[in-house]
Amino acid sequence: MEDGSKPVRIGIEGVSYSLAHVPDLVRYGSKPLRELRANPALGEKLANHLRDFNSAIAYAPHQVYIGNIPPEKLHELPWPWYEKLIEGATAAGRFGSLVDQNRFYTLLAGADQFALVSFEERWFHDRATKASPRRAPRLRSLAEIQALCAKGALPLHSGAQLVGVFEAGHAEDASLAAEVLLENLAAKVTASHALRSALDQVGLDSGEIDYVISCSEEAVGDRYNRGGGNLAKAIAEDVGCGNASGCDVKAFCAGPMYAMVQGASLIQAGVAEKVAVVAGGSLAKLGMKFESHLKNNMPVLEDVLGSFAVILSSATPNQPCMRLDSAAFHPVRAGAAPQAMAEYLAEKPLARMGMKLTDVDRYAVELHNPEITVPSGSGDVPRTNYLTLAALAVMRGLIEKKEMADFVRARGMLGYAPTQGHIPSAIVYLGHALDALRSSAIRNALFIAKGSLFLGRMTQLSDGCSFLLDRNDC
Amino acid sequence: MNFENQGVIKRLADQYGPENLTVVLGNGEANGVEVFAETVTEGDPSYAGPLASVALKIPVYHVLEEEVMSQVPESLREEKLQLSLLVIEVEPIHQVLQTSREKI
Amino acid sequence: MFKGKKIIAIGERDGVPGPVIAECLEGAGYEVVFQATECFV
Numbered sequence: 001m002e003d004g005s006k007p008v009r010i011g012i013e014g015v016s017y018s019l020a021h022v023p024d025l026v027r028y029g030s031k032p033l034r035e036l037r038a039n040p041a042l043g044e045k046l047a048n049h050l051r052d053f054n055s056a057i058a059y060a061p062h063q064v065y066i067g068n069i070p071p072e073k074l075h076e077l078p079w080p081w082y083e084k085l086i087e088g089a090t091a092a093g094r095f096g097s098l099v100d101q102n103r104f105y106t107l108l109a110g111a112d113q114f115a116l117v118s119f120e121e122r123w124f125h126d127r128a129t130k131a132s133p134r135r136a137p138r139l140r141s142l143a144e145i146q147a148l149c150a151k152g153a154l155p156l157h158s159g160a161q162l163v164g165v166f167e168a169g170h171a172e173d174a175s176l177a178a179e180v181l182l183e184n185l186a187a188k189v190t191a192s193h194a195l196r197s198a199l200d201q202v203g204l205d206s207g208e209i210d211y212v213i214s215c216s217e218e219a220v221g222d223r224y225n226r227g228g229g230n231l232a233k234a235i236a237e238d239v240g241c242g243n244a245s246g247c248d249v250k251a252f253c254a255g256p257m258y259a260m261v262q263g264a265s266l267i268q269a270g271v272a273e274k275v276a277v278v279a280g281g282s283l284a285k286l287g288m289k290f291e292s293h294l295k296n297n298m299p300v301l302e303d304v305l306g307s308f309a310v311i312l313s314s315a316t317p318n319q320p321c322m323r324l325d326s327a328a329f330h331p332v333r334a335g336a337a338p339q340a341m342a343e344y345l346a347e348k349p350l351a352r353m354g355m356k357l358t359d360v361d362r363y364a365v366e367l368h369n370p371e372i373t374v375p376s377g378s379g380d381v382p383r384t385n386y387l388t389l390a391a392l393a394v395m396r397g398l399i400e401k402k403e404m405a406d407f408v409r410a411r412g413m414l415g416y417a418p419t420q421g422h423i424p425s426a427i428v429y430l431g432h433a434l435d436a437l438r439s440s441a442i443r444n445a446l447f448i449a450k451g452s453l454f455l456g457r458m459t460q461l462s463d464g465c466s467f468l469l470d471r472n473d474c
Numbered sequence: 475m476n477f478e479n480q481g482v483i484k485r486l487a488d489q490y491g492p493e494n495l496t497v498v499l500g501n502g503e504a505n506g507v508e509v510f511a512e513t514v515t516e517g518d519p520s521y522a523g524p525l526a527s528v529a530l531k532i533p534v535y536h537v538l539e540e541e542v543m544s545q546v547p548e549s550l551r552e553e554k555l556q557l558s559l560l561v562i563e564v565e566p567i568h569q570v571l572q573t574s575r576e577k578i
Numbered sequence: 579m580f581k582g583k584k585i586i587a588i589g590e591r592d593g594v595p596g597p598v599i600a601e602c603l604e605g606a607g608y609e610v611v612f613q614a615t616e617c618f619v
Contacts (some may be wrong), residue, residue: 387560
């Protein structure tokens, strides 16, 4: 990466976000699955703390997520957000939507090419929305479904009612177990849904996309290639992007940021013209902190699958853009100290563009909803990340220690993303960033994501990726 | 504290004897520190991990406490820890751990 | 204090990570027998 040269801008045509509200799949999140197996009595308590769809719609962080409330407004809204629901909230948002569980089950059925999922015939005809015209859902009798569940297939519920079943893709291959394939299919359909919405929103035909990058968190493969990947192509097919292929980018939670940089680079190099960067939701993270929510008599807040889709192409005049020349990474020798991360992901790339930390109007960091994380002792993640940037500004003499709170308030925001891993990692703010750039409320925004590579046991290192957004003012 | 780490600490306590060990934490907030400290002194407060009902009584410090910082060479302190002093509120953490250490 | 004890360093990604605690304690002359970083999200 060369020093301080001319701006390289890639246009962001639009972004769409989806939240699939799936309370009856919380039991299949990694933590609940283990805890409920060890202590089945917990299942009833969990069931009593699940929210209905209307409560999920009217939940302030979700309204921010889909673009109906700006993040700045969260400071004014009374706590707790899960009690002080937003009156008049709609499932449809300015750049996204909430999808209810029945619709999600329909999407699952429509995207399943291997007869993995089946639904009870009568329930499906009565309750599920119109099936996808591409593929008829597999319908079975209740007795057949019960028999499959007895043999180890995953029951699918709607409230207390057994309405379907998810089978393994292979009798012995652990990579094709029902739990794994449910996670993978859930990622596929939520990503596809977001991409369809994004195309609608920006007025593009699916045939105009020539490359799809998926940065979902799941490993798609079989026992010979557990992480074989290219969920991107499955998503492209599902959405009808007949002229596209693509591939997966995997970098833990920093995946979306890397995927954006790579998508932009393909356009800059002339290898692709219209790139869709997409990610599906992480079913494994449903109910991750459910125990602390139960303990605090809160609803289980991790009941949604978050997904997004961004459309990238060559920059046009006055368009909000990615500054590809600002793309920054966290090299191996940098070390894990917060100061080093802030230097490599913020200070240095800014300096290359002749900017200081105080020249950034808005920072997007790890925007996890604190209402989810604080009760479990996990702290307020965005706040810690913002304080780290402010602290570096203090150490460089750009602001005084007593101005740190102002720095955080003015250039940061309260977290509002569900704890879906990759989704909160800066990219969740893109929709609002585009708004703010178009209206000139901000001149720029620095997006910084981190990845906890050490969780995979291949390295002790942390990771990160960042880039600046601004407008292509001509 | 995650169960993997609880398991390792239990194994190390068996190997070296808990009286020869000290835990040094890097949590950002006092709440997390309190739970971690209890885990390696009185046992996992969630009663679910390998240290459930296992009272190792290992003293716990936080890397930003003066007792630890004063021992770290200045250059390392400046490069690696200085910034965190501006981010993390050490006093409430110190209170929690002082109490924890006194109880051992 | 804790001179002569062996150190177990449990860090937090956004707080002070494990490798940083380990490096600092090793710099102080301690033997770090285990380090890990927890990530809560």
